[in-house]
Amino acid sequence: MSWCVIRKMKEKYSSLEIVEKSPKSGVFYIILNRPSRRNALSSDFFIEFPKALCALDGNPDAKVIVVSGAGKHFCSGIDLSLLGSTATKSGSGEGLRRQILAMQDAVTALERCRKPVIASIQGACIGGAIDIVTACDIRMCSEDAFFSVKEVDLALAADLGTLQRLPLIVGFGNAMELALTARTFSAHEAKQFGLVSRVLNSKNDLDHAIQDVAQAIAAKSPLAVVGTKTVLLKSRDLTVDQGLDYVATLNSARLESPDLTEAVMAHKQNRKPNFSKL
Template identity: 70%
Template sequence: MAENYKTLIIEQKTPNSGVFYLYLNNPKQRNALTRDFFSEFPKALNALDHNPDVSVIILTAVGDHFCSGIELSALNSTATDAPSGESLRRNILAMQDSITALERCRKPVIASIQGACIGGAIDIITACDIRYCSKDAFFSVKEVDLALAADLGSLQRLPSIVGFGNAMELALTARRFNGLEAKELGLVSRAFDSKDELNKAVWNVAQG
């Protein structure tokens, strides 16, 4: 647990509590997902999974936004580093596997979402066990606007959460929707009036 990460913070806020926070930590870029993130995220989850002191993980973010999606330079470097279609495929599979680490984690993961939750962030939260947000959070399956497929897991996981028709509409239009609609769609279980209320409610649920 002592490992330092460039893009993440692990914190146990209350001594002797089994609740550990995993923060996305790139607030200057609204917690965009960098290449470092994709290598660090599965390592951090594996460390938490194998720590006997951890009972529940709260996945949240530093700053006002949960995550603005994959950093464009990470996509560009993936394409640059992939001279063949097979190399590109391997790079994408590695990124997919990084997100799937959430599903492999044996500890419950609660996503606590405020501000932007865009593109690759949808991939992340759909792999979590429980999702809560503030009412002013906003969401978008943004990849279509970049001529990309939401292929880090959204197209596989989102239909089982919000229904096939809703998932296709969100993926093909990339439209923005707020926390209340996310609740109506079933993407989150509850939407809270403020970030403070969200934080308190998530803590109470995690404490059990």
């Protein structure tokens, strides 16, 4: 691991925390850490979050990332004080546009990160939190979770990715209704829409389920996992033929990886494979 990555891993954050709950598991947690404000997103978050993702992306021991919230709630959205100060300090429409683009980039860092990212959602998941979870690769929640695309109630259009990503996940009609009404919807509605893949009875059950899924992914070839995420995200913007051509090009290089040989040998020898780190 390079000194740069080690330094970033040890960096202290004010809005979040990086934790590997089980040593050598390969599963690292980015915990939104403002529980007294229901983990509302501060200006520090938009600086620190992409740094944390970059550090984990460059850490060969990190195989899966889980984004969760400290306390009873995942995230209540952008801190309203940040919205007020952003509008006041920007000075011009162009300055405000640059600020929005920078905040968008902090959320898009979830998709740029090569490692798969799982959102672990409990309690409130509102406004900017929807931007975050829709940019994650897998979303699971506890039964007490509730969701709202809240921006229209603040006289805004959601501008950090929800309006672009949510329709691809829940369908255009559902996304339109949720974004225009800003209504609160339940964990089970989120499951029905396809926003989350599983609803667990409690936060404890959610933690165990997330750990099981993360460990299952971490046991796979990192090269194959990264390639799968890359192809799926890339294919959103391609025709089927273009997507097939893209994955053929990607795999033509990766079929020469020692991970393929190791996977075959481990299967023949009835043992767990020992894959190379990225």
